[in-house]
Amino acid sequence: MTVTEIKIRETRITAFDGESVIIPNRDVYKNVILVNTHHDTHRLHFDIGIACDNDAEQAARAIIEALSAVPGVEHDPSAEALVHQLGVSTVNIRALLWSDSRRHESITVLDAAIKAVKTRLDRDGIEMPANIVALRATPSFRAALHGDARLTPAGNLRPDTNGTQQ
Numbered sequence: 001m002t003v004t005e006i007k008i009r010e011t012r013i014t015a016f017d018g019e020s021v022i023i024p025n026r027d028v029y030k031n032v033i034l035v036n037t038h039h040d041t042h043r044l045h046f047d048i049g050i051a052c053d054n055d056a057e058q059a060a061r062a063i064i065e066a067l068s069a070v071p072g073v074e075h076d077p078s079a080e081a082l083v084h085q086l087g088v089s090t091v092n093i094r095a096l097l098w099s100d101s102r103r104h105e106s107i108t109v110l111d112a113a114i115k116a117v118k119t120r121l122d123r124d125g126i127e128m129p130a131n132i133v134a135l136r137a138t139p140s141f142r143a144a145l146h147g148d149a150r151l152t153p154a155g156n157l158r159p160d161t162n163g164t165q166q
Contacts (some may be wrong), residue, residue: 016103044110049090051127055082056091057124066120067097072109072137074098089129101120148154 001021005012011028013021050059060081067079067094077098084094093119099109121128135141143151 037101038100041098051129066116
């Protein structure tokens with residue numbers, strides 16, 4: 001966003017997508033304003049989930065090496081790859097990098113960085129799995145598979161004649 005005009009009652013801004021934004025100055029004075037372009041560079045991040053069977057240290061090294069080869073990724077400070085979270089079926093690594101703070105440059109560098117990391121992890125055989133869903137075969141599931149007439153529309157089993165479910 002770029003401040004285009006400051007008047008007595010309002011501040012006018014042009015957003016990244018070209019839209020004009022008018023903010024009453026009472027809001028400008030009362031709220032925190034985050035300025036992403038004040039410094040020449042700023043930090044970006046994205047998360048990568050790798051399979052739990054993969055070596056997280058090896059994956060982190062591969063991510064850092066991939067990021068260091070992307071044009072527009074700053075080398076000082078250097079990129080980092082840190083284990084961020086243990087998911088249900090993944091170890092999540094956060095990639096941190098610095099780039100030019102201008103909006104278009106930031107999003108194109110981030111795009112190139114994500115593509116480079118994916119290509120490198122694929123090349124190194126580091127798997128990025130989809131979420132794993134475990135299904136448990138309940139009595140109503142078995143009944144549905146076998147066309148049991150006792151199955152209700154909600155997926156429950158009607159009790160048999162002596163009041164128990166089979």
